[in-house]
Amino acid sequence: MTQPHDPRGNLVRPYAVTRGRTEPSRDIPIEAVLLASPAAVQESRFAGHDKYRIAALCEPKALSLAELAAHTRLPLGVTRVLVADMVADGLLQLHSAAPKTGFTERMDLLGRVLGGLRKL
Amino acid sequence: MDFASSEERTRPHPAEITSAKIVVAGGFGVGKTTLVGAVSEIEPLTTEAVMTVAGQGIDDASKVPGKESTTVAMDFGRITMADDLILYLFGTPGQTRFWFMWDELIRGAVGAAVLVDTRRLTDAFAPLDYFENRHLPYLVAVNCFDGAPRYEPEEVREALAIPARVPLVMCDARHRDSVKTVLISVVEHAMATLVAEHERATPVG
Numbered sequence: 192m193t194q195p196h197d198p199r200g201n202l203v204r205p206y207a208v209t210r211g212r213t214e215p216s217r218d219i220p221i222e223a224v225l226l227a228s229p230a231a232v233q234e235s236r237f238a239g240h241d242k243y244r245i246a247a248l249c250e251p252k253a254l255s256l257a258e259l260a261a262h263t264r265l266p267l268g269v270t271r272v273l274v275a276d277m278v279a280d281g282l283l284q285l286h287s288a289a290p291k292t293g294f295t296e297r298m299d300l301l302g303r304v305l306g307g308l309r310k311l
Numbered sequence: 312m313d314f315a316s317s318e319e320r321t322r323p324h325p326a327e328i329t330s331a332k333i334v335v336a337g338g339f340g341v342g343k344t345t346l347v348g349a350v351s352e353i354e355p356l357t358t359e360a361v362m363t364v365a366g367q368g369i370d371d372a373s374k375v376p377g378k379e380s381t382t383v384a385m386d387f388g389r390i391t392m393a394d395d396l397i398l399y400l401f402g403t404p405g406q407t408r409f410w411f412m413w414d415e416l417i418r419g420a421v422g423a424a425v426l427v428d429t430r431r432l433t434d435a436f437a438p439l440d441y442f443e444n445r446h447l448p449y450l451v452a453v454n455c456f457d458g459a460p461r462y463e464p465e466e467v468r469e470a471l472a473i474p475a476r477v478p479l480v481m482c483d484a485r486h487r488d489s490v491k492t493v494l495i496s497v498v499e500h501a502m503a504t505l506v507a508e509h510e511r512a513t514p515v516g
Contacts, residue, residue: 220419221358222332222399226324253328255399257387261356266382268360286328288419294509298502304331304421305498307392311350311491 208241208269215275220288221267224253225274231282238282241265241273246282253286325395332399333497334416336442337426338434339405342454344386346426346484347400350491351388355402359384360412383409385416400494403438413441422501423449424493426484427467429459435471443474448504450478452493 206213227235227249235246245259254262260270277283290296335343348355360383386402401416417423423442427435435451442449453467462470464479473479478500483489 221401221415222330222419224328224330224397226328253324253397255330255389255397257358257385257399257401258356258389260358261387266361267358286330289329289331289421291419294505297505300329300331301421301498301502301505303396304392304398305495305502307390307396307398308491308495308498310392311390311487 206269206272208239208265209272212272213268215271216279217275219256219271219275219278219285221257222255223288224255224286225249225259225278225283226253226286227283235277235282238277238280242277242282245270245273245277249283328395328397330397330399332401332416332420333494334401334403334413334420334423334447335426336403336413336423336438336449337405338428338431338438341405341426341428341431341434342456342484343402343405343426346424346452346454346482346490346493347386347388347402349485349487349489350390350494351400352391353389355386355388357384357386362411383412385412410441417445417447420447422497423447424452424497425449427451427453427471428456429453429462429467430456432467432470439471439473448497448501450480450493450496450500452480452482452484454484455481 225245227246229250232243232246232250235243238246241263244263248254248259248262256271256274257267259274260267263270265273274283278285289300335346337343344355361380362383383404383406385404388400390398390400392398401420403413403416425435425438425442439451451467451471451473453462453464455461464481467473468479478496480493480496482493
């Protein structure tokens with residue numbers, strides 16, 4: 192994906208786009224994936240330029256928080272604040288990262304990942 | 312923007328998508344991004360975290376004079392395994408002074424591979440120390456560069472004082488099949504570790 196470098200460059204302090212907030216309203220793992228419905232993409236037009244870009248990126252394909260930060264060229268922490276807001280506002284659907292507890296759940300996931308790697 | 316093909320768009324998204332990650336650690340220039348790129352379906356991407364260097368561990372960074380902000384870059388790749396399962400591979404920032412970023416990266420990870428370059432064995436000490444003190448299954452992958460001194464696996468293990476319980480594999484970070492083998496070993500080691508912990512927690516009889 193090629194995207195012109197953000198013309199605002201370093202003149203804008205990183206957290207200006209979050210209105211100075213540095214703490215996300217919920218913790219989102221770097222690998223957690225997000226999806227936006229077509230309706231949510233339309234709605235996000237009114238939520239500001241950065242949120243609209245994020246929603247548009249998540250509509251065709253589930254993307255992780257890390258991918259969203261890379262594609263928008265926003266720092267990870269800034270992206271996390273925006274994404275957490277969008278999840279709270281119903282603009283993005285948050286999908287779960289790997290289960291951290293439960294022997295059976297974790298073994299099932301590891302087994303699926305192993306199978307996926309072997310098929311590569 | 313690379314919008315997905317129309318075929319991809321008409322297929323409904325699954326109700327729940329799970330993502331997992333494997334961390335690739337190692338010193339600067341050891342081949343982490345090369346390894347990620349060898350198996351990733353996308354060109355490795357870079358995400359940046361901005362931090363205030365002087366502000367680390369201090370509640371209000373604005374009160375610190377002469378604070379300067381630093382950007383920590385992490386490269387990562389993606390393997391879509393199924394409609395509802397995605398594996399991400401994250402390379403750690405090369406500089407070991409960014410440990411706090413490593414903590415965020417390893418949280419919830421399946422496991423980790425510490426990549427080692429035999430030409431600069433001492434660069435491996437800090438990452439190995441880090442994982443020895445964390446609760447995450449990891450293995451050591453020795454990257455065999457062309458022209459790099461070839462050592463027997465046991466020589467590397469001894470030189471780096473790697474405990475017997477930590478698997479050690481030889482690899483070539485440029486080759487897909489070789490990297491695939493490394494990742495399979497990480498997951499197998501994670502499964503074995505999980506089973507062993509489970510058995511210790513629930514003794515038979």
